[in-house]
Amino acid sequence: MVFGFGKSRAVEPSSEEIEIESVLFQGALNGRPVDLKANARLASAGLVPAKGLISDALSRRAEMIRIEPKGRVATVTLYVDGVPFPGSRLPTQQGLAVTQMLKLLSGLNIQDRQKPQSGGITTEFKNTPFHLLIDTMPIKGGGGERLIVRARNLNEQLETPDQLGFTEHLRERIREVTSHREKVVLVSGPANSGVTSLSFAVIRSIDAYLYAIYSLADFGERSITHIAQQEPVPGESFETQLARCIRSEADVIIVDPLRTDDRLKVIFDNADRVSLVAEFRARDAADCIAQVRQKLGPPMVAERLGMVLSQKLIRKLCDECKQAYRPHPKLLQKVGLPPETKVLYRPPQPTEEGPPEECRKCGSIGYFGRTGLIEAIEISDPIKALILSGADPRQMKSQARKEGMQSFQSDGLRLVAEGKTSLEELQRVFKG
Ligand SMILES: [Zn+2]
Numbered sequence: 442m443v444f445g446f447g448k449s450r451a452v453e454p455s456s457e458e459i460e461i462e463s464v465l466f467q468g469a470l471n472g473r474p475v476d477l478k479a480n481a482r483l484a485s486a487g488l489v490p491a492k493g494l495i496s497d498a499l500s501r502r503a504e505m506i507r508i509e510p511k512g513r514v515a516t517v518t519l520y521v522d523g524v525p526f527p528g529s530r531l532p533t534q535q536g537l538a539v540t541q542m543l544k545l546l547s548g549l550n551i552q553d554r555q556k557p558q559s560g561g562i563t564t565e566f567k568n569t570p571f572h573l574l575i576d577t578m579p580i581k582g583g584g585g586e587r588l589i590v591r592a593r594n595l596n597e598q599l600e601t602p603d604q605l606g607f608t609e610h611l612r613e614r615i616r617e618v619t620s621h622r623e624k625v626v627l628v629s630g631p632a633n634s635g636v637t638s639l640s641f642a643v644i645r646s647i648d649a650y651l652y653a654i655y656s657l658a659d660f661g662e663r664s665i666t667h668i669a670q671q672e673p674v675p676g677e678s679f680e681t682q683l684a685r686c687i688r689s690e691a692d693v694i695i696v697d698p699l700r701t702d703d704r705l706k707v708i709f710d711n712a713d714r715v716s717l718v719a720e721f722r723a724r725d726a727a728d729c730i731a732q733v734r735q736k737l738g739p740p741m742v743a744e745r746l747g748m749v750l751s752q753k754l755i756r757k758l759c760d761e762c763k764q765a766y767r768p769h770p771k772l773l774q775k776v777g778l779p780p781e782t783k784v785l786y787r788p789p790q791p792t793e794e795g796p797p798e799e800c801r802k803c804g805s806i807g808y809f810g811r812t813g814l815i816e817a818i819e820i821s822d823p824i825k826a827l828i829l830s831g832a833d834p835r836q837m838k839s840q841a842r843k844e845g846m847q848s849f850q851s852d853g854l855r856l857v858a859e860g861k862t863s864l865e866e867l868q869r870v871f872k873g
Contacts, residue, residue: 462567464496469548470561470572480545487542490535495543495573495590498528499566501804504592510536510585521804522756522811523633540577540588547575554586555579570595602642605752605813606856611847612646614748614819619647619693619716624747625708627699627721629729635813636698636720639752642813643718644668644695652692657682659697668695680707687715695719702736709737712745725849726751726818727834727841734828743828746820752813753849755870757861759803764789765860776864778854786860812861814870816849 469475477484498506498519505520506528515536517528531539544551547560554577562573574591602612618624628640637660647654649667656670657679671686686694698720699705708717723729726749734742763786773782788807789797803809818824818841827837842848853867 462496462500463492464499464571465565466492466546467563467565469546470563470574471548473548475546475548477545480551483538483541483545483551486535487538487545490531491539491542491546494529494539495564496566498590499571499592502809506590506592508536508540508588508590510580510587515539521806522808523754524756524808526806537585540586543573543575543588543590544577547573549575549577602646605638605642605815606852606861607642607646607815608847608855611815611817614817615643615646616648618747618819619718620652622692622715623713623745624716625712625745626716626718626747627729627733627749628718629721629723629726629749629751630753631724632722634752635754635811636752639750639813639815640695640718640720643750644693647693653690654693654695655686655689655691657686657694657696679704683707683711687711691715693718698722705733705736709741709745716747723751725834726816727837730818730828730837731834739829739831743820743825746828748817748819750815750817751849752815753870754811755814755853755856755862756808756866757810757812758786758788758863758866759800759807759809761802761809762789762797762800762805762807763787763860764797772864776854776857777850778858782858784860785857785864787863787865808866812856814849814852814856815847816852817847819844819846 477488494506494508494517501519501521503519503521504523507518507520508531509516509518510533513533514530515533516530519526519528541551543562544558544560546562549558549560557579558575558577560575562575564571564573572593572595574593576589576591578587578589579585580587615626618626626643628636628643630636630639644654654668656668657673671682673682683694683696693716695718696704696708699708700722705721708719711717721729721733723732729749729751730742730746733746765784765786768778768782768785770780773780789800791797797805799805800807818837820828821844823840823844824837827840838848842851849871853862853870856862857864857867
């Protein structure tokens with residue numbers, strides 16, 4: 442224990458009455474000491490409710506918690522699998538105490554309520570280590586502060602191609618494109634769409650026993666087995682590092698997300714000697730191709746880009762409580778599912794007798810966890826021609842569909858047909 446609370450009963454007399462397993466706060470991520478004695482009044486008002494709120498949120502699998510003062514109450518919103526759910530309402534004073542307490546535990550300045558601040562807390566919940574990342578934001582007009590907590594489970598593994606729902610066909614295409622020591626594979630998507638997990642899954646689709654895969658990317662505490670991590674030599678430029686990797690007979694190299702035009706150019710310049718995988722921020726695969734073409738010119742992109750993948754996250758139905766139903770033939774026709782589809786699934790529906798039975802696994806949300814909807818555009822000869830002729834993203838998308846490449850829509854319908862998600866959830870994802 443870094444400081445004197447957590448399991449200690451002395452400052453938490455009511456802990457024995459709390460049935461739900463409680464989170465342990467272990468220290469501020471910025472390393473600043475947290476002085477509870479000097480803030481005894483705040484601690485006595487805020488510690489127990491802060492623990493209760495975080496424990497409840499983590500036990501409901503929330504990845505984000507927002508606490509916001511609104512008139513006489515503070516509202517709490519929990520985000521589970523990317524969807525907001527209203528949490529408890531706290532009296533204003535308690536909301537303020539919880540906010541200030543979490544700031545104190547993060548090593549932030551509790552005196553300052555006018556400027557945005559960011560920090561975090563090392564915690565443990567049910568023997569699992571979590572980092573709680575804390576952001577505060579003043580509300581305009583002196584309305585207090587909004588606090589956002591993001592929970593990061595440190596034991597969570599990066600997704601494998603299986604978990605992300607890669608089809609065997611898609612894996613085969615990735616293996617083919619990356620097997621000739623040339624071409625760039627770009628992985629794109631909007632913010633918070635799990636793009637890093639997608640690039641891991643791409644790398645994992647490649648047979649690491651047959652091909653030498655090197656990483657020049659910084660994945661923090663996470664690592665991939667069978668992949669040689671190249672530690673940068675201090676003072677060495679990215680180009681030198683890349684050249685060193687290529688000299689050591691790399692077949693495929695994964696690099697950090699491409700955020701500058703210079704880096705993008707280096708990657709394409711080297712894509713005649715090695716296969717490169719990188720992230721690039723874009724709305725979807727076709728938008729990514731158009732953006733890169735604008736930066737590097739059509740000939741370079743047509744010649745050296747091999748494939749672009751993109752992802753949207755979609756919630757999976759809860760295995761414990763999902764409900765089968767027989768879809769109406771008109772519905773099948775409308776959404777484009779085969780007419781012989783006999784059964785689809787959805788979250789449990791209320792009946793005449795009342796709401797559906799409670800589900801302990803998903804907390805009666807009907808969904809548990811997420812998977813990716815994945816689209817892939819391979820640079821075939823017709824797509825190459827479209828890149829060179831200056832065609833727009835829409836034309837590239839429709840050509841890809843014509844060639845039977847996987848689109849968000851085709852992948853989504855596959856997941857619905859397999860009973861992994863519902864039509865309602867598919868509609869929600871496309872609206873957003
Ligand atoms: Zn359930």
